[in-house]
Amino acid sequence: MPSIRNVAAPYWAEFIGTLLLTLVGLGVTAQNLTNATTSKTEALNSSLAWGLAITLGIWTSEHVSGGHINPAVTLSRAIFSGFPATRVLGYLLAQTLGAFTGALLVWANFGAALGDLPNGKGLHPAALAFITTGDTWTGLVGEITASFIFVLAVFAITDNTSTAKSIAPLAVGLAFTATSLGVSSPLGLAVNPARDLGPRVFAALAYGFDVFAHGSFYFWVPLVGPLAGGAAGAFVYEWLVRRDAAYHALEEGAAH
Template sequence: MPSIRNVAAPYWAEFIGTLVLTVVGLGVTAQNLTSTTTSKTEALNSSLAWGLAVTLGIWTSEHVSGGHINPAVTLSRALFSGFPATRVLCYLASQTLGAFTGALLVWVNFGSALGDLPKGKGVHPAAFAFITAGDTWTGLVGEATAAFIFVLAVFAITDNTSSAKNIAPLAVGLAFTAASLGVSSPLGLAVNPARDLGPRIFAALAYGLDVFAEGSFYFWVPLAGPIVGGAAGAFVYEWLVRRDAEYHALEEGAAH
């Protein structure tokens, strides 16, 4: 009979993997926000850093939980590749708590420098080290598009027949960097609901509840956009790409 530790292991792995992801990614975001020398390279170093953060987070958790570290991936797996529905809520909670704790660690490291940022009206500028914000429609399209590309790549890379399966964490990280460079960098998108919600809750505690009202209540955009885009990416791979590939593989086998 499995022990509590055995049952909890996948959720701890998702918590720790998302924590690693968030510490690395938000750490670079905080550096960009407090530095006066990175403005010309911000989009590039942010995209590379978040890609590496994804790689490290997956390497940390993959062998125990599958290395989702992203609610959009978890929900897409549940919808299209047989991930147990009974685990979904605990995965989402673990990912969000991991991102919240990662934000706390980033604040411990950068809190003093962030606190020195000049404050104007509205949300404290330090909060933008933790949250995303922008135009609602542009952000929603960007989140959905980036998540579509990213989750499509995740499903392709982790397919049992994929040549990239053996280096999946690195390949998935590169896919995130590619999606970020192509779509999200200028907009500061999340492409991961936990990456925004967990740190946003922390920012609300640290800097005020206005972080939820920022940008005409923009907070729902990085929650809905990646889930919709990720599900679309998973659908395209599972129902259009993989099934067609299986058909052609069978045809080639029969020909031989």
């Protein structure tokens, strides 16, 4: 009979993996905000850093939990890949708490520098180290598009027949970097609901609850967009690519 530790292990892995993802990714965002010399390279170093952060998070958690570290991946796995529905809520909670804790550690490291940013009326500029924001329509289209590409790539890379499966954490990280450079930057998209919600809750506690009203209540965009785009990407791979690939593999094997 499994112990409590055995049962809890996948959730701890998702918590720690998402914590590392957020700690590294938001750390670079905080550096960009507080270091004027990075403005010209911000899009590149941010995209590379978030990709490497994802690689680190997956390497840490993959062998225990599958290395989802993203609610959009978890939900897509549950719908299309047979991931147990009974684990979904626990994974989402663990991911969000991990992202919140990652934001707390970033604040512990950069809080003083962020606090020195010029502050006028409205949202404290330091909050931008933790949340995503922008035009609602543009952001929603961007979140759906970027999440579609990213989750489709995740499904393709982690397929048992994929040649990239042996280096999946690195390949997934590179897929995110490519997606970020092509779609995300300079919009600052989340492509991960936990990455925005956990740090946004932390930012609300640290800098005020304006983070939820900011940008015409933009907070719902990085929640809904990645879930919708991720599910669409998973559908395209599972129903329009993978099934045909399996058929052609069988046909090729029969020919030989």
